[in-house]
Amino acid sequence: MSFRLCILQRMKSIQTREDWLLEAVELLRPLFKAKGYLIPPVQVSCGFTSTGVRSGHVGQCWTKSSASNEINQIFISPTLTTPFEVIDTLVHELVHAVDDCKNKHGPIFKKIALKVGLVGPMRGATAGPVLKPILLDLVQRLGPYPHGHIRVTMRKPVNRNRPRAKCKECGYQVPMLKKFLTFGPPICPVDKVEMEQVGNWDEEC
Ligand SMILES: [Zn+2]
Numbered sequence: 491m492s493f494r495l496c497i498l499q500r501m502k503s504i505q506t507r508e509d510w511l512l513e514a515v516e517l518l519r520p521l522f523k524a525k526g527y528l529i530p531p532v533q534v535s536c537g538f539t540s541t542g543v544r545s546g547h548v549g550q551c552w553t554k555s556s557a558s559n560e561i562n563q564i565f566i567s568p569t570l571t572t573p574f575e576v577i578d579t580l581v582h583e584l585v586h587a588v589d590d591c592k593n594k595h596g597p598i599f600k601k602i603a604l605k606v607g608l609v610g611p612m613r614g615a616t617a618g619p620v621l622k623p624i625l626l627d628l629v630q631r632l633g634p635y636p637h638g639h640i641r642v643t644m645r646k647p648v649n650r651n652r653p654r655a656k657c658k659e660c661g662y663q664v665p666m667l668k669k670f671l672t673f674g675p676p677i678c679p680v681d682k683v684e685m686e687q688v689g690n691w692d693e694e695c
Pocket residue numbers: 582586595612613614
C-alpha cells in the first residue's frame with residue numbers, strides 16, 4: 491500500500507469531532523518534536539470546560555493523575571466555530587499536556603508555547619505569524635470539522651422589571667420571590683404598613 495493511499499484512508503475515517511481532534515494531534519506531533527518537545531498520549535474530546543460556558547474558557551487540559559487511565563484529557567469547547575480556532579486551541583492545550591499542566595501559564599509553559607509558535611498573553615496564547623500558516627495547512631489536510639457549534643448567549647438577560655415591594659413611607663425595598671407573589675406585598679419592618687408593588691408582578695414574567 492502506498493503512503494499516499496494510507497493517508498487518504500486515514501483521512502476518510504474522520505467522522506466525528508474526536509476523530510478529527512485525534513488526527514490533528516498526530517499531525518501536530520512532528521511540529522512539537524522539531525522543537526524538542528514530546529506530546530504525551532492524550533485523549534481529546536469536544537466538550538465544555540469544568541469552569542463552565544460563561545467562563546469564556548475554550549479549552550481545558552487535565553493532568554495525568556486526574557484521570558483513572560493516567561492519560562492527559564483535553565476538552566475543546568463546542569462554542570468554537572472554525573476548524574482553525576479548534577486546532578489553535580488544541581495546540582495551546584497540548585502545551586499544557588507536555589508539562590502535565592504542572593506550570594499553569596508560568597515561565598516553563600511560556601517557553602514551550604513560544605517555541606511551538608504561540609504568542610500573546612499566555613493564558614490565551616494563540617498561534618503567531620509563523621505557526622498560523624502551518625495550522626491553516628493542517629486544517630486543509632484534515633478537512634471539515636464535523637461540527638455544529640453551540641451558540642451561547644454570554645450575557646444573562648437582565649430583567650430590570652423584576653417584582654419588588656417598596657414602602658412608600660421610608661423607601662425600604664425588597665425583591666419578591668415569584669412563588670410568593672400571590673401572597674401580596676409584605677409589611678414594612680419599620681413602618682408596619684403594607685408595602686407597594688413595584689416592577690412586574692404579573693406571574694408570566
Ligand atoms: Zn492554558
